[in-house]
Amino acid sequence: MAETKSDIHLYTAQTPNGIKVSMLLEELGLPYKVTAIELGKNQQKEPWFLEINPNGRIPALTDVLPDGSPIRLFESGSIMQYLVDRYDTEHKVSYPRGTREYYEVNNWLFWQMGGLGPMQGQANHFARYAPEKIQYGIDRYRNETRRLYGVMDKQLSKSTSGYLVGDKCTIADIACWGWVAAGPWAGVAVDEFPHLSAWLDKVLSRPGCEKGRHVPSPHKALEQRHKTEEELDAAAAATRAWVQQGMQEDAKRK
Numbered sequence: 001m002a003e004t005k006s007d008i009h010l011y012t013a014q015t016p017n018g019i020k021v022s023m024l025l026e027e028l029g030l031p032y033k034v035t036a037i038e039l040g041k042n043q044q045k046e047p048w049f050l051e052i053n054p055n056g057r058i059p060a061l062t063d064v065l066p067d068g069s070p071i072r073l074f075e076s077g078s079i080m081q082y083l084v085d086r087y088d089t090e091h092k093v094s095y096p097r098g099t100r101e102y103y104e105v106n107n108w109l110f111w112q113m114g115g116l117g118p119m120q121g122q123a124n125h126f127a128r129y130a131p132e133k134i135q136y137g138i139d140r141y142r143n144e145t146r147r148l149y150g151v152m153d154k155q156l157s158k159s160t161s162g163y164l165v166g167d168k169c170t171i172a173d174i175a176c177w178g179w180v181a182a183g184p185w186a187g188v189a190v191d192e193f194p195h196l197s198a199w200l201d202k203v204l205s206r207p208g209c210e211k212g213r214h215v216p217s218p219h220k221a222l223e224q225r226h227k228t229e230e231e232l233d234a235a236a237a238a239t240r241a242w243v244q245q246g247m248q249e250d251a252k253r254k
């Protein structure tokens with residue numbers, strides 16, 4: 001088979017935001033290069049990486065525009081919109097601009113980026129990474145995450161396709177999947193939500209999503225469903241150390 005040339009270069013790590021992009025790239029069948037960023041070594045804060053994403057977070061992606069000029073992308077939602085805009089000409093996981101479904105996909109993509117991701121991220125922080133257990137913070141973000149799962153469950157209960165918008169899997173589903181798969185890490189049980197549980201398996205059964213979730217290393221979040229709170233807490237110890245160190249360094253930066 002002839003090798004396909006690709007200028008797409010993904011900078012990522014095994015996290016819910018990171019795997020969104022690799023799942024999408026695999027769904028679209030696009031060739032791409034991968035650089036695994038070691039968050040534990042704070043590589044995302046090194047000057048060369050900040051040239052790509054000034055915000056110092058993964059994922060980030062570089063590509064070359066048709067006129068030959070390089071482009072850098074950051075924020076997972078922005079990266080996903082770029083990839084479907086440019087490469088999903090057959091609308092495998094997107095809808096044509098101007099259609100009702102196009103705007104509805106945006107609703108759910110922004111809902112994930114502004115709600116589900118940040119709330120669940122803070123639930124993770126207070127439940128797993130904070131140096132002390134502050135019950136108010138744990139409850140606030142866990143309850144908000146649970147509420148958001150309920151909103152998604154309700155939307156899915158009305159869907160005839162089993163996906164968030166219209167008759168197919170879109171970037172809205174792909175954006176949410178890694179977060180819902182990691183529910184147990186945040187202390188939120190997905191089994192409380194029957195439509196969400198079915199959706200989790202449905203997305204997982206797609207070969208592209210299945211392959212992409214293991215980039216740049218094996219995805220293990222689903223295995224956490226069978227762990228106790230104590231086991232999850234113990235597993236968080238190593239990450240807690242670098243999260244705390246990263247926060248201290250960020251606080252000193254101007």
Ligand SMILES: N[C@@H](CCC(=O)N[C@@H](CS)C(=O)NCC(=O)O)C(=O)O
Pocket residue numbers: 015016017018039044056057058059074075076077113117246
């Ligand atoms: N809104 C951003 C969030 C990116 C983000 O927070 N990435 C995390 C991993 S999921 C990260 O890079 N953390 C490293 C750090 O905080 O230094 C996106 O969706 O791309």
